[in-house]
Amino acid sequence: QLVLTQLPSASASLGASVNLTCTLSGGLTPSAVAWHQHQPEKGPRFLMKLDSDGSLIKGDGLPDRFSASNSGTEHSLTVSSLQTNDEAVYYCQICDSGFPVFGGGTRLTVL
Amino acid sequence: QVHLAESGGGVVQTGRSQRLSCAASGFTFSTYGMHWVRQAPGKGLEWVAVISSDGSFKKYAASVKGRFTISRDNSKKMLFLQMNSLRVEDTAAYYCAKDRGDNTNWPDYWGQGTLVTVSS
Numbered sequence: 327q328l329v330l331t332q333l334p335s336a337s338a339s340l341g342a343s344v345n346l347t348c349t350l351s352g353g354l355t356p357s358a359v360a361w362h363q364h365q366p367e368k369g370p371r372f373l374m375k376l377d378s379d380g381s382l383i384k385g386d387g388l389p390d391r392f393s394a395s396n397s398g399t400e401h402s403l404t405v406s407s408l409q410t411n412d413e414a415v416y417y418c419q420i421c422d423s424g425f426p427v428f429g430g431g432t433r434l435t436v437l
Numbered sequence: 438q439v440h441l442a443e444s445g446g447g448v449v450q451t452g453r454s455q456r457l458s459c460a461a462s463g464f465t466f467s468t469y470g471m472h473w474v475r476q477a478p479g480k481g482l483e484w485v486a487v488i489s490s491d492g493s494f495k496k497y498a499a500s501v502k503g504r505f506t507i508s509r510d511n512s513k514k515m516l517f518l519q520m521n522s523l524r525v526e527d528t529a530a531y532y533c534a535k536d537r538g539d540n541t542n543w544p545d546y547w548g549q550g551t552l553v554t555v556s557s
Contacts, residue, residue, distance in 0.1 A: 360543055369532055369547040385545065417482055421542040425496060428482040
């Protein structure tokens with residue numbers, strides 16, 4: 327069974343960039359990885375889905391400041407020009423055994 | 438635009454039942470699979486259940502299988518989660534989420550959530 331490992335927390339300064347990682351282990355490399363943002367007091371928001379062939383699907387209205395990449399078992403979400411409202415928990419997600427599986431989430435603090 | 442609104446949360450005693458609802462709008466509800474995902478206090482997201490666009494296919498997480506039932510009413514654009522034999526560990530915010538297609542397992546829109554507290 328695939329396991330998604332995310333660091334519990336990350337921080338970066340206002341206007342800077344941050345790279346959030348999601349490391350896959352325990353099984354075959356999935357065909358795609360998605361990222362979701364969960365701001366306080368709100369429902370989660372789908373950000374984007376990056377397929378293994380490089381095709382990318384972005385959520386509605388997502389700024390170009392958000393980008394995704396992958397390198398083998400390590401997948402990354404990069405947020406550039408950080409804003410205060412980027413403070414949130416970011417989850418990576420795959421499809422394994424026929425259902426969605428989420429990483430533990432990384433809480434991003436904008437300093 | 439897509440809008441999902443959950444309701445039905447509240448405080449319930451262990452062993453009792455609760456029914457959650459999710460009202461959908463802004464998309465052709467009857468052509469998309471739908472999910473329930475929950476978040477326990479201080480924890481991450483946990484997928485709970487999925488239902489196909491026509492309701493013929495349902496799948497559950499092992500933690501709720503046999504106790505929870507997902508259903509939908511396409512004529513009313515409503516999604517439901519019937520939760521029976523509730524346990525303290527079922528305490529969570531419950532979110533409904535739209536699938537990108539029909540059970541692709543890629544949620545692309547989420548509701549605001551409804552909080553269920555199971556007390557002993």
